[in-house]
Amino acid sequence: MAKVSMVEREKRRTKLAERFEKKRAELKRIVADPEADYEEKQAAMHRLNKLPRDSSPVRGRNRCRVSGRPRGYYRKFGLARNKLREAAMRGDVPGLRKASW
Structure with a gap:
């Protein structure tokens, strides 16, 4: 049995990722847009970096x-x-x- 704290941490990360999903996708769209100017991309990247680390879905770990x-x-x-x-x-x-x- 895994530590309860680790399972709860994983649940918290999942909720956080769901909460910031739309905001993160919008900022990533701006960064990847070839039509956007450099300052706009920089601002989007800065706001993306300001988001909580655990709001990134790749930080999730599959658990039994x-x-x-x-x-x-x-x-x-x-x-x-x-x-x-x-x-x-x-x-x-x-x-x-x-x-x-």
Whole structure:
């Protein structure tokens, strides 16, 4: 089980990223616009840098929904490898079977 503080921090980052999503996209559009003049791009980049760091979606880390484990995460199932195995053994994941050959 991951530390509760780390899971809560991740939730906070997700909320912050959602809150600043539109503002961040607008500023990035101005910076990438070839028609915008240099001063306008500089001002947009400065405002982008002033936004909270955790409002960037790339700072998010995928975590297991059950245990909060950050590593061994399977995106398709939203679970870490060990919790996915447990769920598969119980038969909770439709279409997933233990391999045997």
